[in-house]
Amino acid sequence: MLNLVLFGPPGAGKGTQSQKLIEKYQLVHLSTGDILRGEITQGTTLGLEAKKLMDEGLLVPDAVVIGMISNKLDANKDAKGFIFDGFPRTVAQAEALDGLLASKNDSISGMIALEVNDDELEHRLLLRGKESGRPDDANPEVIRKRIVEYNSKTAPVANFYKAQAKFKSINGIGSVDDIFHSVCGVIDTL
Numbered sequence: 001m002l003n004l005v006l007f008g009p010p011g012a013g014k015g016t017q018s019q020k021l022i023e024k025y026q027l028v029h030l031s032t033g034d035i036l037r038g039e040i041t042q043g044t045t046l047g048l049e050a051k052k053l054m055d056e057g058l059l060v061p062d063a064v065v066i067g068m069i070s071n072k073l074d075a076n077k078d079a080k081g082f083i084f085d086g087f088p089r090t091v092a093q094a095e096a097l098d099g100l101l102a103s104k105n106d107s108i109s110g111m112i113a114l115e116v117n118d119d120e121l122e123h124r125l126l127l128r129g130k131e132s133g134r135p136d137d138a139n140p141e142v143i144r145k146r147i148v149e150y151n152s153k154t155a156p157v158a159n160f161y162k163a164q165a166k167f168k169s170i171n172g173i174g175s176v177d178d179i180f181h182s183v184c185g186v187i188d189t190l
């Protein structure tokens with residue numbers, strides 16, 4: 001199985017690259033942000049609770065997203081592999097993911113980090129907000145809060161995969177196709 005963690009701050013291009021990767025490698029795309037937005041659209045209790053935190057730019061509790069990922073792994077037993085997009089976002093989530101995969105005799109193949117500086121991220125997210133209609137993309141204060149959450153809670157997840165020699169990083173600025181080419185180059189080495 002090819003199990004990839006696509007890593008990087010909000011606006012790094014994880015969703016865009018995921019779309020191209022699932023087509024090329026026939027992987028199942030698991031974006032916790034997308035799953036949570038689906039819960040909000042359906043008006044579930046989980047969605048309503050998560051929305052309050054998401055609108056403020058804060059992470060939702062680990063147990064919630066770990067449970068969602070566990071369900072999706074069980075629901076896709078025949079998958080050739082997974083792209084984890086926006087998950088794991090804390091070291092506790094990374095540890096839980098290793099445990100979930102190990103229980104299926106599986107593991108993460110590699111983490112690919114898209115490197116983009118904060119100014120470019122803020123610019124991209126404000127632009128995306130105009131098109132996506134996502135409330136958390138529309139407000140500069142919330143965007144900055146998400147970047148602070150990323151730097152304090154999510155950035156350390158890179159060290160978790162570095163310790164397993166699974167961390168690869170690439171420049172996330174440039175054309176979508178050039179970045180995709182770099183990502184595929186890294187996957188070929190895994």
Ligand code: AMP
Pocket residue numbers: 010032033034036053054055057058059060061062065085086087088089090093136146
């Ligand atoms: P995203 O679409 O990945 O940018 O996620 C949007 C929002 O959903 C984040 O700002 C968090 O509030 C929440 N979220 C998504 N994935 C996670 C996760 N793995 N852990 C905690 N919160 C998450």
